[in-house]
Amino acid sequence: MSDFSRYIDAHLERFHDELNEFLSIPSISTDAERAGDLRRCADWLAAHLRSAGVPEVEVIPTAGHPIVLGERLVDPNAPTLLVYGHYDVQPSEPEDMWTTPPFEPAVRDGRLYARGSADDKGQVHMHVKALETRLASNADTPLNLKFIIEGEEEVGSAHLGAFVKEHAGRLACDAVVISDSSMFSPDLPCITTGLRGIVYTEINVRGPAHDLHSGSYGGAVVNPANALAAILAGLRDEHGRATIPGYYDPVREITEAEREDLARLPMDDEAFCADVGASELGGEEGFSTLERLWYRPTLDVNGLLSGFTGVGSKTVLPGTAMAKVSMRIVPDQDPLEVVEAFEARVRELTPPGVTVEIERFHDGAPWVADPGHPVFEAARAALTAGFGTAPAMIREGGSIPIVPMFEETLDAPVLLVGFALPGCNAHAPDEWLHLDVYRRGIAALAALYGEIGDRIESRGG
Amino acid sequence: MSDFSRYIDAHLERFHDELNEFLSIPSISTDAERAGDLRRCADWLAAHLRSAGVPEVEVIPTAGHPIVLGERLVDPNAPTLLVYGHYDVQPSEPEDMWTTPPFEPAVRDGRLYARGSADDKGQVHMHVKALETRLASNADTPLNLKFIIEGEEEVGSAHLGAFVKEHAGRLACDAVVISDSSMFSPDLPCITTGLRGIVYTEINVRGPAHDLHSGSYGGAVVNPANALAAILAGLRDEHGRATIPGYYDPVREITEAEREDLARLPMDDEAFCADVGASELGGEEGFSTLERLWYRPTLDVNGLLSGFTGVGSKTVLPGTAMAKVSMRIVPDQDPLEVVEAFEARVRELTPPGVTVEIERFHDGAPWVADPGHPVFEAARAALTAGFGTAPAMIREGGSIPIVPMFEETLDAPVLLVGFALPGCNAHAPDEWLHLDVYRRGIAALAALYGEIGDRIESRGG
Numbered sequence: 005m006s007d008f009s010r011y012i013d014a015h016l017e018r019f020h021d022e023l024n025e026f027l028s029i030p031s032i033s034t035d036a037e038r039a040g041d042l043r044r045c046a047d048w049l050a051a052h053l054r055s056a057g058v059p060e061v062e063v064i065p066t067a068g069h070p071i072v073l074g075e076r077l078v079d080p081n082a083p084t085l086l087v088y089g090h091y092d093v094q095p096s097e098p099e100d101m102w103t104t105p106p107f108e109p110a111v112r113d114g115r116l117y118a119r120g121s122a123d124d125k126g127q128v129h130m131h132v133k134a135l136e137t138r139l140a141s142n143a144d145t146p147l148n149l150k151f152i153i154e155g156e157e158e159v160g161s162a163h164l165g166a167f168v169k170e171h172a173g174r175l176a177c178d179a180v181v182i183s184d185s186s187m188f189s190p191d192l193p194c195i196t197t198g199l200r201g202i203v204y205t206e207i208n209v210r211g212p213a214h215d216l217h218s219g220s221y222g223g224a225v226v227n228p229a230n231a232l233a234a235i236l237a238g239l240r241d242e243h244g245r246a247t248i249p250g251y252y253d254p255v256r257e258i259t260e261a262e263r264e265d266l267a268r269l270p271m272d273d274e275a276f277c278a279d280v281g282a283s284e285l286g287g288e289e290g291f292s293t294l295e296r297l298w299y300r301p302t303l304d305v306n307g308l309l310s311g312f313t314g315v316g317s318k319t320v321l322p323g324t325a326m327a328k329v330s331m332r333i334v335p336d337q338d339p340l341e342v343v344e345a346f347e348a349r350v351r352e353l354t355p356p357g358v359t360v361e362i363e364r365f366h367d368g369a370p371w372v373a374d375p376g377h378p379v380f381e382a383a384r385a386a387l388t389a390g391f392g393t394a395p396a397m398i399r400e401g402g403s404i405p406i407v408p409m410f411e412e413t414l415d416a417p418v419l420l421v422g423f424a425l426p427g428c429n430a431h432a433p434d435e436w437l438h439l440d441v442y443r444r445g446i447a448a449l450a451a452l453y454g455e456i457g458d459r460i461e462s463r464g465g
Numbered sequence: 466m467s468d469f470s471r472y473i474d475a476h477l478e479r480f481h482d483e484l485n486e487f488l489s490i491p492s493i494s495t496d497a498e499r500a501g502d503l504r505r506c507a508d509w510l511a512a513h514l515r516s517a518g519v520p521e522v523e524v525i526p527t528a529g530h531p532i533v534l535g536e537r538l539v540d541p542n543a544p545t546l547l548v549y550g551h552y553d554v555q556p557s558e559p560e561d562m563w564t565t566p567p568f569e570p571a572v573r574d575g576r577l578y579a580r581g582s583a584d585d586k587g588q589v590h591m592h593v594k595a596l597e598t599r600l601a602s603n604a605d606t607p608l609n610l611k612f613i614i615e616g617e618e619e620v621g622s623a624h625l626g627a628f629v630k631e632h633a634g635r636l637a638c639d640a641v642v643i644s645d646s647s648m649f650s651p652d653l654p655c656i657t658t659g660l661r662g663i664v665y666t667e668i669n670v671r672g673p674a675h676d677l678h679s680g681s682y683g684g685a686v687v688n689p690a691n692a693l694a695a696i697l698a699g700l701r702d703e704h705g706r707a708t709i710p711g712y713y714d715p716v717r718e719i720t721e722a723e724r725e726d727l728a729r730l731p732m733d734d735e736a737f738c739a740d741v742g743a744s745e746l747g748g749e750e751g752f753s754t755l756e757r758l759w760y761r762p763t764l765d766v767n768g769l770l771s772g773f774t775g776v777g778s779k780t781v782l783p784g785t786a787m788a789k790v791s792m793r794i795v796p797d798q799d800p801l802e803v804v805e806a807f808e809a810r811v812r813e814l815t816p817p818g819v820t821v822e823i824e825r826f827h828d829g830a831p832w833v834a835d836p837g838h839p840v841f842e843a844a845r846a847a848l849t850a851g852f853g854t855a856p857a858m859i860r861e862g863g864s865i866p867i868v869p870m871f872e873e874t875l876d877a878p879v880l881l882v883g884f885a886l887p888g889c890n891a892h893a894p895d896e897w898l899h900l901d902v903y904r905r906g907i908a909a910l911a912a913l914y915g916e917i918g919d920r921i922e923s924r925g926g
Contacts, residue, residue, distance in 0.1 A: 200680060204778040213742025219661060219863025222765045222793050223757040224737075226747035229766035229788075230701060237698030240691060276685075281674025286687035286818035296684040304683045305690035306781050307772035312789055317665040317826040319791060319863070320767050327690075328773055330780060332683050357747035365778040402680025402780070431678075 006389065007141040008447040012133070016443060020116075022052065023129045023442075024109040026091075027118040031125075033069055033092035033159045042069040042155045045091050049128070049153060050074070056136040058151065066163040069155030073171075075148075076135075082146035083460040085453065086177035088410065089128035089184060090157035093120035094431045101433035114439050121437035123430040127183040127423050128153055130442060134449035143450070145457035150177060157184075161406055168413045178460050179379045180410045181452070183445075185422025188269055188396055190438050193387035193448065195380065196420035198298060198399035199407060200332040201370035203343045204306075206363040207235065207350060209325045215311065216321040225321060226357025229310040232325035235360070238353040239303055239329070239346075244288040246303040246331070248349045254336040258299050265397050266294050279427060298399035302332040332401060339367035368405045377417045382455035387421065390448025421452070467850065468602040469908040473594070477904060481577075483513065484590045484903075485570040487552075488579040492586075494530055494553035494620045503530040503616045506552050510589070510614060511535070517597040519612065527624040530616030534632075536609075537596075543607035544921040546914065547638035549871065550589035550645060551618035554581035555892045562894035575900050582898035584891040588644040588884050589614055591903060595910035604911070606918035611638060618645075622867055629874045639921050640840045641871045642913070644906075646883025649730055649857055651899050654848035654909065656841060657881035659759060659860035660868060661793040662831035664804045665767075667824040668696065668811060670786045676772065677782040686782060687818025690771040693786035696821070699814040700764055700790070700807075705749040707764040707792070709810045715797040719760050726858050727755050740888060759860035763793040793862060800828035829864045838878045843916035848882065851909025856882075882913070 012019070031045035032038045043063075049072050050061045058074040069092060077084075096106035096119050104110040109118035120126065135149065152175060154164050168175060187194045211228035212221070241247050273293050277285050287296040296302075306329065311322030333342055347362050354360045373380070375397065387395040400420075407418050423445040429435040473480070492506035493499045504524075510533050511522045519535040530553060538545075557567035557580050565571040570579035581587065596610065613636060615625050629636060648655045672689035673682070702708050734754050738746050748757040757763075767790065772783030794803055808823050815821045834841065836858065848856040861881075868879050884906040890896040 202680070202780070204780070206778075211743055216741060217863060218763075218765050218767060218791060219663070219793060220861070221741065221758070222862060223748045223761055223763040224746055224754045224862075225741055225743055226745075227765050229769050230697070230764075232769070233694045233697035233766060233788075234701070236691070236694035240695070280677060280682065280686055282672055282686055282818060283820055284687075284818050285685055286816065287684045293685045297682070300684055302679075302684040303691075304679050304688050304782055305694060305771065305786075306679060306779065306783070307774045308690055308693070308769040308786060309774040310766065311768035313768045313770040313787070317667075317789065317791070318767065319663070319665070321765060322767070325766075325769060326774070327694075328778065330679060330778070332680060355747065357743055357745050359744055400681070401683060401685075402678060 006447065008137050008450045011137050011140050012443055012446050019133050023116070023126065026125050026129055027109045027120050028107050030107045031092050031120070031155065032095050033156050034095055039069065042092060046070045046072050046155060049091050052132055053151060056132045057139045058135070058149070066167060068163050071155065071167055072151065072153040074151035077148045079146040079148065081462055082148050083456060083462040084148035084150060084177040085456050086150045086152060086175055086180045086414070086416070087131050088180055088182045088406070089131065089153045090124050090155065091128060091153050092155040092158050093125065094123070094158050098433065103434055111439065115436040116439055117434055117436045119435055121435055122424040122428040123435065124157065124184045126437040126442060130423065130446050131183060131449055133446045134453065137446060138450040138453055141450070143454050145454045147453050147457035149453065150175060164406060165409050168409065172413055175414060177414060177416050178463055179416050179456060180414065180418045182407070182418060182420050183422050185400060185420045186424040186426060187422065187441065188398060190425060190441055191391065191393060192270070193391045193393065193395040194398045194422070195383050195387070195395050196400050196422065197373040197375055197397050198335070199371040199404055200301070200334055200401050201337065201339055201368045202330055202332055202403045203339050203346065203367045204328070204330040204365040205343065205346065206365065207232065207327045207329060208361045208363070209235070209354070209358050210323065210361070211358045212321070212323050214323045216323070218319040218321040221321050226355060227321055228325040228358050229322050231355050231358045232310065232327055234355060235350055235353045236305055236327055236329070239349065244286065246301070248345045250345055251301065251342070254338065255301060256335050258295060262299070266292065269294065269396055269398070297401040299334060301334050301337060304330055306330050333370050335370045335372045337370060339369055343367065368403045369408055371408050374417065378459045379417050379419050379456065382459045383419055383421055383452060386452035386455045387448050389451040390444050467908060469598050469911045472598050472601050473904055473907050480594050484577070484587065487586050487590055488570045488581050489568050491568045492553050492581070492616065493556050494617050495556060500530065503553060507531045507533050507616060510552050513593055514612060517593045518600045519596070519610070527628060529624050532616065532628055533612065533614040535612035538609045540607040540609065541925065542923055543609050544917060544923040545609035545611060545638040545925060546917050547611045547613060547636055547641045547875070547877070548592050549641055549643045549867070550592065550614045551585050551616065552589060552614050553616040553619050554586065555584070555619050559894065564895055572900065576897040577900055578895055578897045580896055582896055583885040583889040584896065585618065585645045587898040587903060591884060591907050592644060592910055594907045595914065598907060599911040599914055602911070604915050606915045608914050608918035610914065611636060625867060626870050629870065633874055636875060637925060638875060638877050639924055640877050640917060641875065641879045643868070643879060643881050644883050646861060646881050647885040647887060648883065648902065649859060651886060651902055652852065652854060653731070654852045654854065654856040655859045655883070656844050656848070656856050657861050657883065658834040658836055658858050660832040660865055661762070661795055661862050662798065662800055662829045663791055663793055663864045664800050664807065664828045665789070665791040665826040666804065666807065667826065668693065668788045668790060669822045670696070670815070670819050671784065671822070672819045673782070673784050675784045679780040679782040682782050687816060688782050689786040689819050690783050692816050692819045693771065693788055695816060696811055696814045697766055697788055697790070700810065705747065707762070709806045711806055712762065712803070715799065716762060717796050719756060723760070727753065730755065730857055730859070758862040760795060762795050762798060765791055767791050795831045796833045798831060800830055804828065829866045830869055832869050835878065839920045840878050840880050840917065843920045844880055844882055844913060847913035847916045848909050850912040851905050
């Protein structure tokens with residue numbers, strides 16, 4: 005047993021008590037009435053960073069909720085690691101669906117149930133305790149540590165980008181580590197090396213100036229809901245592929261090495277399907293489930309609205325029909341090129357007799373790590389030390405816009421090492437954190453700080 | 466000038482005053498708080514039927530609003546005509562869109578503006594005044610007249626069918642006349658000889674057990690909204706035709722005579738298109754606008770709902786997607802056969818990975834008159850006398866379930882002779898009645914009673 009594990013086990017009860025305190029503060033960022041709780045949560049975290057060994061900690065106001073900034077600068081020639089996380093949480097509704105109250109942490113079957121336990125207060129706390137553990141163990145590799153823990157991740161990190169730009173000098177670092185992602189299973193630590201990007205649009209089809217009687221006008225006036233269905237269906241072919249010209253051209257082929265990595269993962273399609281409650285899985289032909297989720301782009305309808313949607317029947321020929329349509333994109337697709345080709349295809353599919361307007365909402369580029377960078381060797385070594393198993397390289401089908409933001413603004417690689425688990429109910433009732441993963445993850449992170457200190461060259465030195 | 470017209474012109478000011486009184490009563494049947502107004506309106510009508518010369522008038526309670534029943538039986542050997550209409554009206558919201566208040570009748574440019582002026586109190590009043598006019602003019606053909614004027618037409622005539630069944634003996638007649646339809650233009654009286662039927666359904670496509678994150682699951686789980694779009698698009702081909710096997714087999718070919726009738730109508734596609742506010746008209750290829758509206762079946766999406774429909778974006782892969790879909794059907798399509806073939810086609814179009822449920826709402830058979838029946842000769846002669854022009858035979862794209870109900874329950878032909886006009890805002894603000902049509906229509910109806918007395922054999926005699 006390593007020194008780290010010995011220290012963690014000796015102090016685990018206190019770690020749990022502290023985490024419970026942290027999780028008891030209802031830091032729901034979307035709720036304006038909780039602003040005081042957010043502030044209280046930031047102050048709690050600042051105090052605990054200080055007592056863990058971060059001498060300089062500030063709670064910095066933003067136009068939204070405050071950002072906690074910590075600095076432990078030990079050696080100008082040592083490399084610098086920036087830890088990002090967030091202390092705000094999702095709303096807890098519907099509260100009556102929780103087995104125990106969302107802000108009264110409770111342990112059942114080795115899991116800690118509370119809002120924020122997995123996303124992301126539990127994982128932030130693991131970093132705080134990793135630093136305490138490392139310092140208590142007299143580990144000697146010098147590393148400068150910086151912490152930036154925000155309070156608005158669940159509401160879109162509205163003020164983070166500007167803050168990082170404004171404080172880019174102070175946040176300068178050689179790598180960024182973010183623990184806000186998942187492992188594949190409790191015994192398999194993971195490094196997330198790729199994220200899909202996104203292009204999100206709204207299509208509005210307009211026909212007659214207002215709703216008409218479907219008897220008096222049906223058959224003579226082009227129905228925007230019929231037209232919308234034809235457009236949406238025309239955007240996909242019978243093989244589950246988008247019909248946008250050129251859409252797949254920039255998509256990187258999956259390499260043999262990547263296919264071998266995927267094959268090693270304990271993926272169980274049947275369990276996955278049962279977990280989502282679908283009758284069977286589907287999608288683009290010719291690819292496995294994980295390939296479709298991580299390596300292939302999508303085209304999904306996210307919302308539909310037209311005409312009469314109440315109970316029963318109303319004989320209306322709708323004046324308009326709306327669809328939200330988004331595409332998850334992958335390297336090397338470009339969001340702007342994708343949205344322009346998409347719009348051209350939608351116009352091509354629009355029948356005479358209706359007009360179409362397309363609104364562009366947010367977009368984000370796909371992201372893929374450079375797995376040859378030494379930060380990944382460091383993470384592999386640390387996770388192997390903490391969990392007794394070499395980590396798997398995985399990807400995530402979703403988009404995390406702050407990842408490319410950090411990489412671009414600070415010109416430093418981002419390492420995604422997360423400790424949530426599949427089915428942890430991150431945005432749902434009964435969110436939970438696996439307590440043995442919490443314990444082993446702290447050890448892994450304490451090791452990570454050392455491995456990065458050993459393996460990374462300081463650019464500032 | 467006929468005797469009828471002379472009498473009408475001599476008393477027109479009083480007729481207008483009475484109609485204004487009738488229209489001033491806010492008989493909105495859907496509004497439970499208006500029950501007293503409905504009763505007051507029924508009593509007003511009963512009194513005016515009596516003073517017009519109907520000796521037996523009753524206001525009969527139902528579980529909803531009362532039915533006004535009048536009988537003027539003059540000769541057991543004479544034919545009997547049953548006049549149907551309704552004294553209830555649509556709601557007046559949005560009231561601030563009315564140029565003058567909905568229940569304060571106002572004349573502008575030869576039109577009488579008020580809720581119910583066209584639909585249907587104005588047309589009911591024309592029958593009352595037609596009887597008064599006929600009796601005052603000492604017209605001598607004997608005819609038994611019965612009136613059934615209900616107060617629930619705008620809420621689906623919930624109690625009418627049972628009432629007609631229960632009182633079928635008392636309502637026995639040789640023909641039914643309904644004035645609740647439209648003319649093609651102010652100078653062209655019309656007889657409506659066909660109605661489309663309807664089959665109305667709701668399709669629910671279900672995929673995952675609940676909404677999923679479109680990043681974490683998109684591409685691997687079949688999206689019910691994508692699937693619904695494919696189903697709906699698959700139900701129609703690129704020529705605007707339904708793809709339901711056998712759908713068009715029972716549809717009657719349009720005859721040469723019908724095409725000639727249609728060609729004579731002053732139909733202006735451009736004006737029609739401008740009126741509905743569409744960029745251009747469309748529909749089934751190979752048919753004119755009126756053919757598509759009156760003689761051809763449709764398949765229209767009446768409503769769509771799935772996933773996120775608010776402002777902005779939400780990255781949801783919806784658990785369900787819903788569409789309301791209805792078909793307007795024509796002779797000799799059968800509602801039950803149509804809905805069964807529709808359901809089979811929807812199931813055939815449903816991709817693996819989702820399930821589909823189809824709910825059937827109301828349906829109604831199409832209706833077509835037998836234009837060889839003498840009641841149509843009578844109507845042609847009467848409308849020619851009233852308007853100085855032979856009437857056009859038109860159809861209506863909508864469904865009027867009470868028409869087949871009367872025909873079946875009373876075994877008598879139904880004559881649809883209406884005096885509303887296109888654009889009369891029947892269910893919208895600023896509803897109006899053309900006052901010169903009101904005047905001429907009263908003369909035509911007075912003539913109609915005589916023509917029917919002359920031409921129809923009494924079955925009861």
